[in-house]
Amino acid sequence: MEEEQIPFTKQMRKATREIHDLSDALVNAKLAFALSDFDVWAEGLLIFYEIFRFLEEAMERHKDSALGELMVDGMKRTEAFEKDLSFYLGDDWASSYTPRESVVKYLLYLRELEKKDPDLLMAFVYHLYMGLWSGGQILRKKRMVVRTVFPFVKETLGGNDVTDFGNNSVSKFKRTMSTTMNKIADTLSPEKKAKLIHESKMVFVLNNEIIRTVRGTTQILVKKVLIFSLFIAVLCIIIAYIFK
Template structure:
């Protein structure tokens, strides 16, 4: 058990560092393609839409418990997810949508936690929202850079409501989330804190399972390699032709 002198959020990060690194590598490998491909970006949104929606509804249901203390103005993302999915998939996408098996497994785990030990949901709320406020913002900026400096690799038409927090300060939102989690932890028993730390590992295990199901990444990478190869071949042909003309 970590010393209580160390902020609880730092204890969570330390305990999950190894699995978190695996998760980051997987997200980078899968969703980096989404920097220039909207269909892959929409796939990424789709797998997390139900998870965020469940957590936000749970925060409402549990508003009078410690779970509800992690809900504050500007953090809700469900509408942002829906707006982006409406943009990329069409407004009627939900009519024929069925969550994939890995997402249903994730949701069942969250439901079991809410029924048996709802405070464990705080591990998911903390890590997922901090993910949007950290890695999500990095992906947002990278997509903007691709649009600006590599227009030939850009889809140009974007909807990034899920990573847009309006006038709210990202650093302030992160500070609010961290402070709230640390304050709540002070009121928990050592056993409950240890259990939350262990559940934090499951957050990334389940995240990795659903991220692995993102489709389309291999085809997009292959297409770009083909385009790049053709471009190199054309340049080589042009240079050789110019040399022969001399």
């Protein structure tokens, strides 16, 4: 099958497979701690908040262009990010918030891309939202399981708005995004498609840079090791007492 006959979204996934796998490994290594630690989850929210906000504002600014066509009712996440961040960091979190260097670098890249060709932002919209509708949903379910299985994990009724789409079907979101992206791609020149493929790779390059800045994972690992060591020590004492 010739490349042109392959749906463009599949071409994007194929071109980014290697760096996407690296990104997945990095997320698993970093954000896996977020399953049981709210501070790490909040860190993850904080680094992506500005990125999603920028993209949603860009889609609104260019609502009459190809970029604007990717906006689907119910997909906006800016308010959900802000609600979750208020839950974890307090209502006044924004008053003392300053984006970290890697996030600023990411935003500068997006702004320059918008100036050069807003349509190239479609690569970022496609991959980031598909990620939220795929891996984001998996993380959400795992966090729910951890709360159920481990009683020492703080119970909460909030802090999950980013991954909660209410009555909207996540599967439908994904189908609509893919269909729209492929429909738009059919109208683009080979040169424009090649640029979108390049930007698809940049999505994961920049994502990886900000994910590496998530703080707190080392401390959590140390804490878990100490708890496990304490458990083993207590178990040994009990066994020694029983069989003395």
